[in-house]
Amino acid sequence: MKYKETLNIGKTAFPMRGSLPKTEPERQAKWYEAGLYNRRLAQNETKPHFNLHDGPPYANGNIHLGHALNKITKDIIVRYKNMTGYYAPYVPGWDTHGLPIEQQLTKAGHDRKSMPKAQWRDLAKDFALEQVAKQKADFKRLGVLGDWDHPYLTLQPEFEAAQVRVFGKMAGKGYIYRGAKPVYWSWSSESALAEAEIEYHDIDSTSLFYANRVKDGHGLLDGDTYFVVWTTTPFTVTASRGITVGPDFEYSVVQPAGDDRKFVVATDLLETVAPKFGWESWSTIATYKGSELDKMTAYHPWDENAEELVMNGDHVTLDSGTGLVHTAPGFGEDDYNVGVKYGLKADVTVDAKGYMTAEAGPDFEGKFYDDVTGIVIKKLQAANLFLAKEKITHSYPFDWRTKKPIIWRAVPQWFASVEKFRQQILDQLEEVNFYPGWGKKRLYNMIRDRGDWVISRQRVWGVPLPIFYAEDGTAILDEGLIDHVASLFEKYGSNYWFEHTAKEILPEGYTNEHSPNGEFTKEEDIMDVWFDSGSSWNGVLRGRKQLDYPADLYLEGSDQYRGWFNSSLITSVATMGKAPYKNLLSQGFTLDGKGNKMSKSLGNTISPDEVAEQMGIEILRLWTITVDTSQDMPVSQEILKQVSESYRKVRNTLRFLLANTSDFDPKTNALDFKDLTAHDQYFMLRLNDFVRDIRADYDNYQFNEIFKRLINFVNVDLSAFYLDIAKDVVYVEAPDSLARRSMQTVFYQTLLALTKLLLPVLPHTAEEVWEYLPKQDVDFAYLSEMPEVQDLGDTKEMMAKWSAFMNLRSAANKGLEEARSKDLIGKNSQAAMTLYLTADQKQVIDDLGLDARLLLMVSQLDIEAAEKAPADAEEFDGVKMVVEHARGGVSPRDRMYHEDLGADSAFPELSKHEAEIIREYYPQALEEGLEK
Numbered sequence: 001m002k003y004k005e006t007l008n009i010g011k012t013a014f015p016m017r018g019s020l021p022k023t024e025p026e027r028q029a030k031w032y033e034a035g036l037y038n039r040r041l042a043q044n045e046t047k048p049h050f051n052l053h054d055g056p057p058y059a060n061g062n063i064h065l066g067h068a069l070n071k072i073t074k075d076i077i078v079r080y081k082n083m084t085g086y087y088a089p090y091v092p093g094w095d096t097h098g099l100p101i102e103q104q105l106t107k108a109g110h111d112r113k114s115m116p117k118a119q120w121r122d123l124a125k126d127f128a129l130e131q132v133a134k135q136k137a138d139f140k141r142l143g144v145l146g147d148w149d150h151p152y153l154t155l156q157p158e159f160e161a162a163q164v165r166v167f168g169k170m171a172g173k174g175y176i177y178r179g180a181k182p183v184y185w186s187w188s189s190e191s192a193l194a195e196a197e198i199e200y201h202d203i204d205s206t207s208l209f210y211a212n213r214v215k216d217g218h219g220l221l222d223g224d225t226y227f228v229v230w231t232t233t234p235f236t237v238t239a240s241r242g243i244t245v246g247p248d249f250e251y252s253v254v255q256p257a258g259d260d261r262k263f264v265v266a267t268d269l270l271e272t273v274a275p276k277f278g279w280e281s282w283s284t285i286a287t288y289k290g291s292e293l294d295k296m297t298a299y300h301p302w303d304e305n306a307e308e309l310v311m312n313g314d315h316v317t318l319d320s321g322t323g324l325v326h327t328a329p330g331f332g333e334d335d336y337n338v339g340v341k342y343g344l345k346a347d348v349t350v351d352a353k354g355y356m357t358a359e360a361g362p363d364f365e366g367k368f369y370d371d372v373t374g375i376v377i378k379k380l381q382a383a384n385l386f387l388a389k390e391k392i393t394h395s396y397p398f399d400w401r402t403k404k405p406i407i408w409r410a411v412p413q414w415f416a417s418v419e420k421f422r423q424q425i426l427d428q429l430e431e432v433n434f435y436p437g438w439g440k441k442r443l444y445n446m447i448r449d450r451g452d453w454v455i456s457r458q459r460v461w462g463v464p465l466p467i468f469y470a471e472d473g474t475a476i477l478d479e480g481l482i483d484h485v486a487s488l489f490e491k492y493g494s495n496y497w498f499e500h501t502a503k504e505i506l507p508e509g510y511t512n513e514h515s516p517n518g519e520f521t522k523e524e525d526i527m528d529v530w531f532d533s534g535s536s537w538n539g540v541l542r543g544r545k546q547l548d549y550p551a552d553l554y555l556e557g558s559d560q561y562r563g564w565f566n567s568s569l570i571t572s573v574a575t576m577g578k579a580p581y582k583n584l585l586s587q588g589f590t591l592d593g594k595g596n597k598m599s600k601s602l603g604n605t606i607s608p609d610e611v612a613e614q615m616g617i618e619i620l621r622l623w624t625i626t627v628d629t630s631q632d633m634p635v636s637q638e639i640l641k642q643v644s645e646s647y648r649k650v651r652n653t654l655r656f657l658l659a660n661t662s663d664f665d666p667k668t669n670a671l672d673f674k675d676l677t678a679h680d681q682y683f684m685l686r687l688n689d690f691v692r693d694i695r696a697d698y699d700n701y702q703f704n705e706i707f708k709r710l711i712n713f714v715n716v717d718l719s720a721f722y723l724d725i726a727k728d729v730v731y732v733e734a735p736d737s738l739a740r741r742s743m744q745t746v747f748y749q750t751l752l753a754l755t756k757l758l759l760p761v762l763p764h765t766a767e768e769v770w771e772y773l774p775k776q777d778v779d780f781a782y783l784s785e786m787p788e789v790q791d792l793g794d795t796k797e798m799m800a801k802w803s804a805f806m807n808l809r810s811a812a813n814k815g816l817e818e819a820r821s822k823d824l825i826g827k828n829s830q831a832a833m834t835l836y837l838t839a840d841q842k843q844v845i846d847d848l849g850l851d852a853r854l855l856l857m858v859s860q861l862d863i864e865a866a867e868k869a870p871a872d873a874e875e876f877d878g879v880k881m882v883v884e885h886a887r888g889g890v891s892p893r894d895r896m897y898h899e900d901l902g903a904d905s906a907f908p909e910l911s912k913h914e915a916e917i918i919r920e921y922y923p924q925a926l927e928e929g930l931e932k
Helices: 020-033 036-043 065-082 099-107 117-141 157-172 234-239 267-277 333-341 373-382 419-429 438-449 479-492 495-499 529-534 536-541 564-576 608-614 617-623 637-659 678-699 703-730 738-758 763-770 796-821 839-848 852-856 912-921 924-928
Strands: 176-186 191-193 198-216 225-231 242-245 250-256 262-266 282-289 297-299 307-312 324-327 386-399 407-416 433-435 551-557 581-587 831-837 860-865 874-876 879-885
Touching (some): 020 036, 020 763, 117 495, 157 529, 157 564, 176 333, 198 234, 262 267, 419 438, 433 438, 529 564, 536 564, 608 617, 678 796, 796 839, 852 860
Parallel strands (some): 242 307, 831 860
Antiparallel strands (some): 176 191, 198 225
């Protein structure tokens, strides 16, 4: 019989390698075959509800890393909540209307103008559903569990009806009105165009650089300072009402050599534009952030009755120009939006046919807009404001039918008022918890500063605005009538609007004082898609029995402060008087390993499918908790390889625990806490702290803290301490000895806790471990409950003493390391150590009842009083010690040195204690003998 056969070396079939790309899909198939999602919900049916409302991704193309981060994080939260006493369903959704789908149809060769709108919408619906199916498969591959058979889609009739009812309530409260906003305007067709009705061509344009003299510089800029602006549409200078700067950009005030004027230019563009102006040298007088220039004023280049306001706008870039954007609110969407924010009037100086109006001034009136560039230059030169002109080639929108360029021009649009209930929205934000906390201020400021919401779109694929017009053009915004339309949409879908006349849609016998002849027309515009998703709280949370309103949590990317968080908040407060969410969690964006934005053109993207095929989706899921999602996050193949190493360490730790509990029955072999050995009691306390801290991190959505604690627990608490000393017990001691069963009790509790705590993040691995765990009552780990923090009594005094001992252990290890450096010993097992302890130090060991030799992993340990320390004793951290080579001989079985080898003549190479184990548990060894 071999010595090895007398050791309790644990065995497990749990594989060292996960083979995740192969096993994950197989495991997911098991989940769906077993109906795991519904089984967990059924188990929680009577428990308190937790609703995470899924923000709908747009149904177009395969998913990217941002999608994966979002869905995996949601899955982590939902799984955790379901395992901690909540009924937490997950209903995924998709945003399925809007321009991108129409563009895809056009690219595929479909001509919207050649078919009825309803037919075009049917094509769009089919395309959207194809994209939903594709993305659904991608999301399921991430290991995300949810009600995939019953998702919500914004094209579903019941959703559209709920959306229209939100619109109706807002209309009933007087929040919906008609105004003007720049749209694509075809002077050749004399009509507004939807984006799907334009095509792009490269054209040459004349761009101008000119100066606006400062009027009010807020004490920072004086009257001989000029803002240098740039425009590619010279005709719009006639309606220029502002200058927009980037709030975070730096702007330099410079004085060119030989010029008594000073000019303001973006610092980063100064070297580029100076040669265009003939500036050979200049002196920089001051620099300011764009935010410091906000609300200064300038004179219009030639209109003495017009003043130009300096504004901050996010649309300003440093790609070209001067960093100061000429702003004419009547002639551009960005111009309009920033103009509305600052209260500017959207003047329009071009008529429907493209000719300048009287408002442009006598020098321009009656001239075609594209023929006035020379006049603009002359007027600028006359005022000594002209700096430069140049030809640029750029892509420009054209009317797809007439093949003529378009202009942007303000025409009537439908708006939702924000101003009328802005304070109510801001008040409701006080009731919301934000993660991270700065999100509150960000959303608050956006609502505080935003203008009214333009909700009409001149497109086809979307929910129609349910507005009728009387014979005299009066818009009919009757809530009851809108509810009637909603009922029709709920029954037939919104195509009904395009398939029937106004008279057919209106209730039978409907009359209106503005239509004496009973003739009505209907609005052809559709709603902004943000109104679609922004009313999902009504169509989904209030529309499905298993969900609740308001939601417990909304979780999306940080761009949704401007998007879904914003639109949902407005519609909910407008109609229900409260925010649609109790908690709001935002995440940053994924960057490449160098911190650059991911882009297909740069070739620095990583697809989730690529990670799944090469490493396994568990690696991507683990990555999601390694990063601080409150800011933008780097990810690269190198980073994922590092995460893979962390996964391997965790997996091997789980495997070690499985192997060394393979002969442990928790129902018959487990010991109570009070019966555990001292070091096992200590580790149970460490495990209890770990459970408490990890659960708190889950509760507070601090996922990167979970990773830090996990890795520290695995590497420090387990590998560097507990599992290190464990081998001398679980391998060597008698199979059912108190020491071994005590340690196995802790192993099992640690394994069980780790498996459950890891399940939300690593569900494939946790479920795999579960199959090897002894004696489980449920067939899936996900059907179990999260470990609770145990009441182990008042342990403060015990932990204080353990802290003192761990300090003593650390000092002893320094002594052992010093002995190693002197070649006195190699491994700790080759050491005989004498510790010379103070009374307090010795009392700690005595009070805890420690086997200090085991915890120091030395072969011999003697403890003496500190005053007996010889002169040559080493001292580390206040602990005196002497380290010598261990006495006696080394046992081939436990690899420790013993002075009683051969005490049992039948086993001359073993210690007395080992021989006793062999005699009791391996009697055949007496007959066969033992071999190395």
